[in-house]
Amino acid sequence: MGKLYVVGIGPGGLEHMTVKARQVIEESEIIVGYTKYIELIKSLIKGKEIFSTGMMKEEERCRAALRLSKDKVVSIISTGDAGIYGMAGLVLEMRKDEQVEVVPGVTASSAAASVLGAPIMHDSCNISLSDLMTPYELIKKRVEMAAQGDFVITLYNPKSKGRPYYLKESIEIIKRYRKGHTPVAIVKNALREGQKQQLFTLDSFDDSDADMLSVVIIGNSQSFVRNGIFITPRGYKL
């Protein structure tokens, strides 16, 4: 009798994986994942059978993971949390009667926040700027609603070659509702090799270094930067 674990491996550095995630990966006979994510955990999975595919092959990976899990213990991995823009949804949609368990992890916004200080201490939104499966009009509406509601905003997948202007346009929308000195940060490769963070304000924001390995965090009306540390207070002065 097999089993499929849908595992969030966290930001990528092995130490930020949960104990449970490590245990189930070690217990698994087969590891399924996007080639680059398999690379991140290669020291953990020596000698195991690997099924990896390139980007955009999510359905193929899920189908393989479900099939293999009928009589083997299998882990299908996502970076961050498997339940946030990860593989948990597709696996559970495609599942018939296979035994599946979701193992959560530290999502990219938490990892990036920890590098910056404490930018997400209050109510917050995660918005992906990828329009592969979401109309851009809805993405822009979400950015606007989040800006109006004074949410701290984390933008996932902020910039790719196919849509170079979405990030700039999102920042323009937010500027209609927030002051120019509001802190904005780009964090690339948070808590993994190649980590780099940049601090701006809405007015000084430069999106040159944003890419698909980054997230962008925009503070709320109370956020500030002190000694290079990005902080959102836990409340408002009542």
Place this chain on the structure above:
Amino acid sequence: MGKLYVVGIGPGGLEHMTVKARQVIEESEIIVGYTKYIELIKSLIKGKEIFSTGMMKEEERCRAALRLSKDKVVSIISTGDAGIYGMAGLVLEMRKDEQVEVVPGVTASSAAASVLGAPIMHDSCNISLSDLMTPYELIKKRVEMAAQGDFVITLYNPKSKGRPYYLKESIEIIKRYRKGHTPVAIVKNALREGQKQQLFTLDSFDDSDADMLSVVIIGNSQSFVRNGIFITPRGYKL
């Protein structure tokens, strides 16, 4: 030379703590935290010096942690992620020249989502219904903006004795923008002792069991429940 780690211990079950969180807690000479959270990790911290206080004593705990970290290695703990409604903000606001490192963890919405299936696969908001430091008018506005933007919504601190109606009122606001069959779940004690989950729709929602140990997750317009599993698809049909 001391150091202060601000550690998110995850949902509470030790296995969902990150490897790094365990390492720094083991390395620490002193552990600072809310009495109930100290209890969750007691098997890890035998023999260590403990500084714990009751609820609402956050500033006292931060002050002690910063003072003690001048010449000792100290961990101040939060459940979930220390950077999301946790201790990271207050510590960094109160810090002078102490060495501080934030260690992220699995936040409550990720933990609850993993128990339900995959409800947070698309853009999402976290909103705390606690009005201790946020005006209730702003909380309601956020709920409305999140509902309008078709975000998956996680409500933290959904219900307490002092504000028994906020959760019901929030659900009423969301019903103005979403269909009555939209899935809603209450998850209490996700991934720790006493775990209990309940599935409703917006129309059938019953808040009797919601409390400060629970989160409430409301699906977006695409969310559905199949065989007891709450799923939000990763996109829209374009």
